[in-house]
Amino acid sequence: MQDEESLVQRAQQRDEEAFAQLYEAHFDRIYRYVALKIGDRIEAEDMTQQVFLKALQSISSYKWREIPFSAWLYRIAHNQMVDYFRKKSKQATVSFDDSLATSVSDPPRLAELSLEIEEVMAAVKHLTEAQREVISLRFSSDFSVAEVARIMKKSEGAVKALQHSAIVALRKTLAVT
Amino acid sequence: MDRAFNNILNECLERLLQGENVEQCLQRYPEQASRLKPLLETIQMAEALSRLQPRPEFKARAGYEFRRALREAKSKRSYSFFGWVRQPQWATVMASVLVFLLASGGTVAAASGSMPDGRLYPVKLATERVQLVLTPSPVDKAELYAKLADKRVAEINYLVNENKPEKIESTVQRLDNDLSRMASLPLAREKSGEVATSQLAPTPEALLAPAPAIAPVPTPAPTRVPAPAPVTTPTPTDDGGQPVPPPAVSFGEFEGKTTIKTDSEKSEKDVKRGAKPTADAEEKLKERLEHYAAEHESKLREALEKAPESAKPALRRAIEVSEDHYKKTISALDDRD
Numbered sequence: 001m002q003d004e005e006s007l008v009q010r011a012q013q014r015d016e017e018a019f020a021q022l023y024e025a026h027f028d029r030i031y032r033y034v035a036l037k038i039g040d041r042i043e044a045e046d047m048t049q050q051v052f053l054k055a056l057q058s059i060s061s062y063k064w065r066e067i068p069f070s071a072w073l074y075r076i077a078h079n080q081m082v083d084y085f086r087k088k089s090k091q092a093t094v095s096f097d098d099s100l101a102t103s104v105s106d107p108p109r110l111a112e113l114s115l116e117i118e119e120v121m122a123a124v125k126h127l128t129e130a131q132r133e134v135i136s137l138r139f140s141s142d143f144s145v146a147e148v149a150r151i152m153k154k155s156e157g158a159v160k161a162l163q164h165s166a167i168v169a170l171r172k173t174l175a176v177t
Numbered sequence: 178m179d180r181a182f183n184n185i186l187n188e189c190l191e192r193l194l195q196g197e198n199v200e201q202c203l204q205r206y207p208e209q210a211s212r213l214k215p216l217l218e219t220i221q222m223a224e225a226l227s228r229l230q231p232r233p234e235f236k237a238r239a240g241y242e243f244r245r246a247l248r249e250a251k252s253k254r255s256y257s258f259f260g261w262v263r264q265p266q267w268a269t270v271m272a273s274v275l276v277f278l279l280a281s282g283g284t285v286a287a288a289s290g291s292m293p294d295g296r297l298y299p300v301k302l303a304t305e306r307v308q309l310v311l312t313p314s315p316v317d318k319a320e321l322y323a324k325l326a327d328k329r330v331a332e333i334n335y336l337v338n339e340n341k342p343e344k345i346e347s348t349v350q351r352l353d354n355d356l357s358r359m360a361s362l363p364l365a366r367e368k369s370g371e372v373a374t375s376q377l378a379p380t381p382e383a384l385l386a387p388a389p390a391i392a393p394v395p396t397p398a399p400t401r402v403p404a405p406a407p408v409t410t411p412t413p414t415d416d417g418g419q420p421v422p423p424p425a426v427s428f429g430e431f432e433g434k435t436t437i438k439t440d441s442e443k444s445e446k447d448v449k450r451g452a453k454p455t456a457d458a459e460e461k462l463k464e465r466l467e468h469y470a471a472e473h474e475s476k477l478r479e480a481l482e483k484a485p486e487s488a489k490p491a492l493r494r495a496i497e498v499s500e501d502h503y504k505k506t507i508s509a510l511d512d513r514d
Contacts, residue, residue, distance in 0.1 A: 014251045031231045045231055049239045116225040139226045160183035171219040
């Protein structure tokens, strides 16, 4: 991908191809983050799309120097989820099996992976909001501690501490021996 | 939880995410091994989350919709038809109607056959919007939308034959918009025996008779346009992105005629046009819509077979929206019976 800063500048000038490249680069990460936070694949898909549509509306207000583009996208996603949880109504939660179709081709491994993910997903729900945020950003989106700190507006030390407490909590729930 | 251990744990986490195994990490920090091991094993389990991906079919559809939104966002930044100044939408519509009525010439006639890759295509679209504004009756409007859909289908076929798939998506979107508006018309509400709105609003010819005097345009006309979407006047720009100047318009573009009829020249059919739509007229509309529905599906399927792979999702969508909207509209007409 071209230098992200130049892509963002071109996207702000309504360069369709530049914005499309940004979309491709960040879509899966945003999806994983959202899916992990809300635990619903169908909702996560639509919400991910809404994040990018919102970004399209607001991109002219984004300033590269303030925060990285990815962090800006995650703030939009976070705000969308705040609204989501506020308005949340009971819906059937779809399992994540269908989401794994392209990432694993071996059916037995797929089934095993699906169980692992289900198990971890269930454990993640027991974390605090901040712990869940760190796990989502670190594991589903591959952000560094520094990037997570910028997104969460915390120090790197605070993020590492949250990360540690989240892993301890997950271990207790998953009962790893 | 001490800072030093948090740093070690973080470093090990990053190494695990990059492909190292637990044993390799523990060898780096043997004095912390007993504390690290269970946490690193938990990290290995959580690492499975990174393989979560959206469904391919969703991603394909979402990508298509996003590109469409990109194009719409780009076109909304263009200036209004008449100015090089932004103005309220209703003012643009009214200005379009006034120009349409006041000007003379053959530009609109010339634009009527224009295709999406043509310079006068924006004029064609603008003319269609004016036609819609001047057609207040839901029944007449439904037929007009179907005629516009017919033009869109012809344009799609043209683009496939000319191997110009890049414009197919936007043309399909226009088809979707027109048919969606047709399906949203209040056809079910207007019952037989009630006075139709077409009886209240003058026909285009009546507005201009006798020539060359120009009757005032009924000001409520824009607000009578039923929901869901307000009529927008597309911004005409040429291939270089420059605004196309207002066309010299000859009234009578409706139905391909190029002259304004005076009262004495009006046919009996023209006079009756302002009459209340009868059950017969609705039945005829239903027949025409059924005919259009079948014809459009056939033409779009034909285009789908010839189209390149990149254009196929858009064409499939065109078939789907055409079927859905015609079905809904015809069903609304059935409810009137």
